Amino acid sequence: MTSGLPSSDAEVDIxxxxYLVIEFPTDAxxxxxxxxxxxxxxxRDIIRVLDLAFIRHDGDTVVAIDVADLGIVGDLDAALxxxxxxxxxxxxxxxxxxAILEPGHAAAVIVYENHWAAPLASALRRTGAELIAAGRIPVDEVVAALDDLDGG
Known part of the structure; x- marks a missing residue:
């Protein structure tokens, strides 16, 4: 899994x-x-994971943990x-x-590049275009809007 960013001297194609923070019980x-x-x-080159960290809240302490400490069963090589x-x-x-984790829970923090958009972003930057806003629509709002369209 390639995760490096181009150096500051490289042509920017990013x-x-x-990022996502996903919380789960440590006994999961x-x-x-x-x-x-x-x-x-x-x-499939849709995203490029730049950072992936796992954190556990044990009540009094918050510690970074290794993916191997999650107790994953099956044949996936977590070392990847x-x-x-x-x-x-x-x-x-x-x-x-x-600080936002519940005691007895852990979290995966994933920082990723939307790699599919890198060529588009580079092409637009070369023409002088500039991203002036970005955001995310919560899934529950999308589902509610779709339900409204279906009359439900």
Whole structure:
């Protein structure tokens, strides 16, 4: 899994960068299916994972943990994600995530590039175009709007 960013001297061909924080109970039994889906979108060059960190809140402490400590069952090689570390997630980020985690829970923090958009962004930048807004529509709002369209 390639995770590096171009050097500052390189031509910039980077798509929009997003992050996700996913919370789960530390006693959850993982079958690796979530990581398999992540691996799939990386393999298809849709996203590029820049950083992937796992954090656990044990009540009094918040610590970064290794993906191997999650107890994933199945045949997914979790080591494939170990190289996703550009340094974009730092100790301050880990502390911020830890502050919102429930005790007895852990979180995966994923920083990723929307790699599919990199050529589009580069082409637009060369013409002088500039991104002036970005956002995300919550899934529940999309579902509600679709339900309204269906009369439901």
């Amino acid at each position: 798509g929009p960068i997003d 039994r993982f079958d690796g299916s979530g990581l398999a889906h992540l691996r799939d979108v990386v393999d 994600f170990a190289e996703a570390a550009t340094g974009l997630i730092d100790d301050e980020d880990i502390a911020e995530v830890g």
